[in-house]
Amino acid sequence: MKLSLAEPKYLKDSISIISELVNEARFKINSDAIELIAMDPANVAMIIFKLLSSSFVEYNIKEPVDVAINLTNLKQILRRASPSDTITLELEESKLKITFKGATTRTFFLPIIDIEDKEQKVPELNFGLSIQTASDMLIQAIDDVDIIGESVAFLAEPSKLTIQAEGDLSKARIEITEGENAKFSAHTKEAMKSKYSIEYLKKMVVAGKLAPNVVVHFNKDYPLKLDYKIVDKMNLSFILAPRVEND
Amino acid sequence: MKLSLAEPKYLKDSISIISELVNEARFKINSDAIELIAMDPANVAMIIFKLLSSSFVEYNIKEPVDVAINLTNLKQILRRASPSDTITLELEESKLKITFKGATTRTFFLPIIDIEDKEQKVPELNFGLSIQTASDMLIQAIDDVDIIGESVAFLAEPSKLTIQAEGDLSKARIEITEGENAKFSAHTKEAMKSKYSIEYLKKMVVAGKLAPNVVVHFNKDYPLKLDYKIVDKMNLSFILAPRVEND
Amino acid sequence: MKLSLAEPKYLKDSISIISELVNEARFKINSDAIELIAMDPANVAMIIFKLLSSSFVEYNIKEPVDVAINLTNLKQILRRASPSDTITLELEESKLKITFKGATTRTFFLPIIDIEDKEQKVPELNFGLSIQTASDMLIQAIDDVDIIGESVAFLAEPSKLTIQAEGDLSKARIEITEGENAKFSAHTKEAMKSKYSIEYLKKMVVAGKLAPNVVVHFNKDYPLKLDYKIVDKMNLSFILAPRVEND
Numbered sequence: 001m002k003l004s005l006a007e008p009k010y011l012k013d014s015i016s017i018i019s020e021l022v023n024e025a026r027f028k029i030n031s032d033a034i035e036l037i038a039m040d041p042a043n044v045a046m047i048i049f050k051l052l053s054s055s056f057v058e059y060n061i062k063e064p065v066d067v068a069i070n071l072t073n074l075k076q077i078l079r080r081a082s083p084s085d086t087i088t089l090e091l092e093e094s095k096l097k098i099t100f101k102g103a104t105t106r107t108f109f110l111p112i113i114d115i116e117d118k119e120q121k122v123p124e125l126n127f128g129l130s131i132q133t134a135s136d137m138l139i140q141a142i143d144d145v146d147i148i149g150e151s152v153a154f155l156a157e158p159s160k161l162t163i164q165a166e167g168d169l170s171k172a173r174i175e176i177t178e179g180e181n182a183k184f185s186a187h188t189k190e191a192m193k194s195k196y197s198i199e200y201l202k203k204m205v206v207a208g209k210l211a212p213n214v215v216v217h218f219n220k221d222y223p224l225k226l227d228y229k230i231v232d233k234m235n236l237s238f239i240l241a242p243r244v245e246n247d
Numbered sequence: 248m249k250l251s252l253a254e255p256k257y258l259k260d261s262i263s264i265i266s267e268l269v270n271e272a273r274f275k276i277n278s279d280a281i282e283l284i285a286m287d288p289a290n291v292a293m294i295i296f297k298l299l300s301s302s303f304v305e306y307n308i309k310e311p312v313d314v315a316i317n318l319t320n321l322k323q324i325l326r327r328a329s330p331s332d333t334i335t336l337e338l339e340e341s342k343l344k345i346t347f348k349g350a351t352t353r354t355f356f357l358p359i360i361d362i363e364d365k366e367q368k369v370p371e372l373n374f375g376l377s378i379q380t381a382s383d384m385l386i387q388a389i390d391d392v393d394i395i396g397e398s399v400a401f402l403a404e405p406s407k408l409t410i411q412a413e414g415d416l417s418k419a420r421i422e423i424t425e426g427e428n429a430k431f432s433a434h435t436k437e438a439m440k441s442k443y444s445i446e447y448l449k450k451m452v453v454a455g456k457l458a459p460n461v462v463v464h465f466n467k468d469y470p471l472k473l474d475y476k477i478v479d480k481m482n483l484s485f486i487l488a489p490r491v492e493n494d
Numbered sequence: 495m496k497l498s499l500a501e502p503k504y505l506k507d508s509i510s511i512i513s514e515l516v517n518e519a520r521f522k523i524n525s526d527a528i529e530l531i532a533m534d535p536a537n538v539a540m541i542i543f544k545l546l547s548s549s550f551v552e553y554n555i556k557e558p559v560d561v562a563i564n565l566t567n568l569k570q571i572l573r574r575a576s577p578s579d580t581i582t583l584e585l586e587e588s589k590l591k592i593t594f595k596g597a598t599t600r601t602f603f604l605p606i607i608d609i610e611d612k613e614q615k616v617p618e619l620n621f622g623l624s625i626q627t628a629s630d631m632l633i634q635a636i637d638d639v640d641i642i643g644e645s646v647a648f649l650a651e652p653s654k655l656t657i658q659a660e661g662d663l664s665k666a667r668i669e670i671t672e673g674e675n676a677k678f679s680a681h682t683k684e685a686m687k688s689k690y691s692i693e694y695l696k697k698m699v700v701a702g703k704l705a706p707n708v709v710v711h712f713n714k715d716y717p718l719k720l721d722y723k724i725v726d727k728m729n730l731s732f733i734l735a736p737r738v739e740n741d
Contacts, residue, residue: 073664107665170357173353384598416605417603422600
């Protein structure tokens with residue numbers, strides 16, 4: 001196996017984001033892509049990551065292979081890549097060999113670990129509403145509600161998404177209306193509301209630095225899904241379980 | 248009541264500075280301005296803040312109103328304003344409603360609190376010397392003496408202001424002489440000296456990011472006053488009690 | 495004595511770097527230079543610093559003088575210098591008087607201390623290999639191995655320097671080959687290897703912000719020497735004892 005990336009960013013930033021949610025994970029490497037599907041330890045969030053073979057300058061693989069890695073260690077190593085370095089991934093001595101080629105050649109070896117969990121499958125979900133909006137707008141909204149509380153409600157009305165949080169006495173409300181910055185695809189005319197953890201959302205929306213737009217899917221008291229895509233390069237999605245509260 | 252600001256900076260930065268000295272305060276809102284006069288909990292510093300109605304793009308108020316607010320919470324909310332947002336202040340459901348209008352509309356509600364203290368009045372003071380100088384020069388001088396000790400002496404001689412601190416063995420001395428960068432208005436020919444807390448001064452001089460110049464008033468063993476003004480927009484002044492030491 | 499520098503950088507940054515290794519030190523000031531030779535408290539590292547008289551705009555000294563100073567305090571004061579300030583060093587009232595002249599005149603007095611240790615001498619060393627390379631490349635290599643372990647091995651083969659660290663299961667290896675960015679002067683054809691503390695090296699290689707190039711000298715299980723030089727201005731060198739491990 002020999003895989004070379006000329007733009008470290010998509011691997012580097014994705015792993016940095018994913019490692020905030022999952023500590024260890026299994027990569028499935030086949031002729032199409034490097035894929036990762038993982039649940040966070042609390043079983044609240046699923047991460048679905050795909051780095052397409054078309055984003056590589058060299059993509060040489062004989063047969064599909066599974067490689068489980070400590071993501072914190074991998075993040076530390078990838079952080080050392082300069083934006084102009086070419087990153088090469090290989091398997092050697094039952095380790096993952098990562099080479100950065102720039103003015104010098106720098107090589108890191110990372111142990112392949114055993115993960116006992118069963119293979120994760122992406123659940124089939126039926127969303128009532130999908131909204132494509134600017135990634136920055138979602139980051140701003142989550143940072144806004146973060147000063148008020150621990151959970152945030154997503155409320156959909158026709159042509160309007162409201163993101164709001166209530167503290168003991170304070171309150172924050174962000175309204176995103178259909179228009180230039182937000183395209184709505186409603187699959188129902190009902191109003192719907194669902195609550196999610198702000199702590200988890202904060203870790204997810206930083207994926208906005210990888211893709212300028214995000215598609216937000218949700219439904220009434222239902223999981224939320226965020227999709228960040230760069231055509232022909234990568235997909236990074238998050239599924240977040242709703243918070244069910246008595247209120 | 249409906250008050251709208253097109254430049255968030257004067258409200259945002261002022262509240263951020265004031266909240267380092269006072270946790271809760273009462274705003275008096277009348278047809279001329281939003282005003283705040285407050286003492287810090289240790290009764291060492293007074294803050295006098297006025298945001299003039301002429302700095303607003305909309306200033307709609309029927310009758311004067313008092314609004315007491317937790318400044319730390321207000322600061323957290325105002326921090327979320329982008330420089331290009333229009334900020335609107337309203338009273339709704341006995342809360343302060345703060346709206347940021349930019350690409351989206353973001354609304355925050357902050358509880359109005361009860362403050363039991365009596366109304367503060369600005370004392371009449373007779374200063375021996377007033378010096379107008381660059382705000383940055385005062386920030387630099389206070390940061391200089393901060394590495395030496397806890398209190399700083401202001402010494403005035405005709406045409407020269409000396410700011411100095413003495414530690415056990417170390418010493419720092421900054422001399423500001425009358426000239427291009429410092430205009431002196433002496434009301435006495437006597438030399439005068441007074442000492443102040445560096446910790447308090449550090450929190451006050453950051454107001455230099457709001458106004459390029461500051462007027463420093465003091466007298467022999469007497470309170471210090473710092474005035475930061477932006478014509479037709481805002482005034483932010485601080486009065487600091489002297490430190491009387493046996494030396 | 496009156497010594498004035500128009501470029502604060504060489505004094506300011508050098509003292510900042512040295513103070514991370516040594517807390518107190520004696521400066522020997524003579525007609526040629528200000529010199530400092532000091533060992534760190536653990537006797538693992540020696541620092542050799544020379545600020546040449548030719549880097550001063552005024553260099554007035556009647557007879558050689560020794561001045562021992564707390565470097566942490568000196569660093570704190572020098573940090574207050576703006577890049578455009580002229581720094582003047584004088585002796586007054588058995589204190590070191592440091593004056594910054596810019597828009598204002600700012601003066602600091604620092605006590606001269608007693609140091610009881612004997613005078614340090616630079617040892618004579620016989621290095622097997624000397625490599626001149628870019629300072630940034632060495633910073634990068636040390637930061638790379640820092641994520642893997644506590645000690646780093648320097649390995650020399652003809653025309654190749656390998657810097658590597660091994661953790662329990664991870665490994666990092668940086669190869670610097672003779673060429674445009676690295677000039678080798680070998681005094682032996684033998685391969686040689688020696689290990690050093692990464693913690694110490696991290697404090698030393700930051701001297702790369704003072705000089706674009708560094709000369710690395712070492713030998714088999716032998717001290718390492720790093721030389722940072724700015725012609726006619728300053729020399730800053732470090733000698734680091736090897737780590738002898740049973741492996």
